[in-house]
Amino acid sequence: MATASETKATRRDFLYIATGAAGAVGLAGIAWPLIDQLNPDASVLALASIQFDLSPVAEGSTVTILWRGLPVFVRHRTPEEIEEARATPLADLKDPETDEDRVKEGHAEWLIMIANCTHLGCVPVGEAGAFDGWFCPCHGSVYDTSGRIRSGPAPANLVVPPYEFISDTIVQIG
Structure with a gap:
């Protein structure tokens, strides 16, 4: 047992x-x-997203703001610039992307992009180049009125950061 x-x-x-x-x-x-x-410390978290008032930006002008230490172009496009960007055939683009994909629906007049050339990170000059968009003087990359690469050594379009419209005149980036 x-x-x-x-x-x-x-x-x-x-x-x-x-x-x-x-x-x-x-x-x-x-x-x-x-x-x-x-x-991350408080100063980094404070830069994670910013709000910007679009009302003082006149049609046809661009302002450069700082977000996360990066320059950001905020362009108030004219109807002619929008029409020109939408009329561009995708076959003519090195990095095909429609203008509608680069702007928010209902806010086509506002183009918001990180202001660094996708080749080596230089800051392009606005309203310059063969397509009246942006021109990078460092190595000759040319972008159109939608920030899409058209010629030069840059491999991709100018980057569109995450953003949303809080109201008709306030945009939040980040």
């Missing part, structure tokens, strides 16, 4: 468990500040 043996918890078992639990709490108390310091 088999008998079951009982094991009683001893004082030593309790001390092992209590010591392990205290060590785990102490380790977590030390590790938390080390992990928490890896989070």
Whole structure:
């Protein structure tokens, strides 16, 4: 006949468990500040998204604002510029993308793009080049009125950052 043996918890078992639990709490108390310091500071979080008032930007003009340390073009396009950008055949583009994909629906007059050439990161000059868009003087990349690459060494269109219209005159970038 088999008998079951009982094991009683001893004082030593309790001390092992209590010591392990205290060590785990102490380790977590030390590790938390080390992990928490890896989070971005308040100045970086403040730049994560910005709101910009579009009302002072006249039609046909461009302003450059700073977002996350990057220059951003905000262009109030004329109806002629919009028409010209939409009439461009996609076959003529190095990086095919329609004008409608680069602007928000209902706000085609506003073109918002990061102002860095996609070749080497230079800042293009506005209202210049063969297509009256942007021209990068460093290596000769030419962009059209929608910020799409038309000629030169740049491999891609000017980047459109994530943005949304808060109201008819306020845009939030980021």
